[in-house]
Amino acid sequence: MKYSAIAIANAFIEQSNNGKTNNLTPMKLQKLMFFAQSWYLKSNDSALFDGYFERWQYGPVLPEIYHEFKSFGAKSIDKLGSSMWSECQTIDSNDYQVTQFLEQIINAYGDYSGTQLSWMTHQPETAWSKGKVGTLINFQEMSEGKV
Numbered sequence: 316m317k318y319s320a321i322a323i324a325n326a327f328i329e330q331s332n333n334g335k336t337n338n339l340t341p342m343k344l345q346k347l348m349f350f351a352q353s354w355y356l357k358s359n360d361s362a363l364f365d366g367y368f369e370r371w372q373y374g375p376v377l378p379e380i381y382h383e384f385k386s387f388g389a390k391s392i393d394k395l396g397s398s399m400w401s402e403c404q405t406i407d408s409n410d411y412q413v414t415q416f417l418e419q420i421i422n423a424y425g426d427y428s429g430t431q432l433s434w435m436t437h438q439p440e441t442a443w444s445k446g447k448v449g450t451l452i453n454f455q456e457m458s459e460g461k462v
Contacts, residue, residue, distance in 0.1 A: 318406055318413070320366040323348060324380050325395045326406045326417050335421050338391050341384040342373065342429030346436060349375040349457075351420045353442065356458035363413070368452040374436035375443050375452055435462075 327347050331339035339347075348364075355363035368375035383396040397404055406413055424432060436443045442452045442460030 317362055318364045319404065320348070320364045320377050320379055321383065321396050321404050322406050323351065323364045323417070324383070325404060326414075327421070328392055328395055329405075330417065330421050330425075331391070332393065335418070336425030338428065340389055340391060340429045341381065341387050342389075343427075343432060344384060344392060344429075345376050345380060346374060346429060346432030347420060347424055348377060348380065349436060350424055350432075350462055351417060353457045353460065353462045354420065355416065356454055357462075360458075362454060363416075367454075368442075368457075370443055370446050370448050370450050370452060372448055374433040 324344060327336075327344055328339060330336055336343075336347075349368055352363050352368070355361070366377050366379055368377055380396070384392055395404070406417075408414070427435070435441075438444065438461065440461040442456040442462075445456055445460065446452065
């Protein structure tokens with residue numbers, strides 16, 4: 316099942332609120348979502364959630380998620396987001412495949428800061444590095460890029 320971006324963001328926020336990761340800033344959330352989408356595309360040949368990342372100065376960004384959480388600045392996000400464009404604002408609690416997948420992303424990347432994750436996205440051969448700032452990152456670039 317493909318989810319809305321806000322549903323996946325909220326799943327990461329719930330993980331943070333439950334102590335599975337710390338200091339979930341807007342930057343860290345963006346990068347966790349980027350890694351989640353990239354890994355999901357690689358392993359399932361389909362997108363985990365709707366929306367396209369853009370290449371911004373500090374790495375890949377989903378504009379919808381940026382605008383939802385930008386008020387937190389460099390502080391940790393502590394409340395769930397909402398979207399007037401999406402009915403599904405959380406993942407299905409019975410969707411064990413996606414729940415376990417997101418836990419794997421937290422286990423792999425959750426101890427890193429947003430700045431460290433941003434640095435990772437800037438490495439050669441990543442999807443972000445294959446285009447100019449201000450352009451979209453397509454799913455093929457994400458599935459083929461290094462993560």
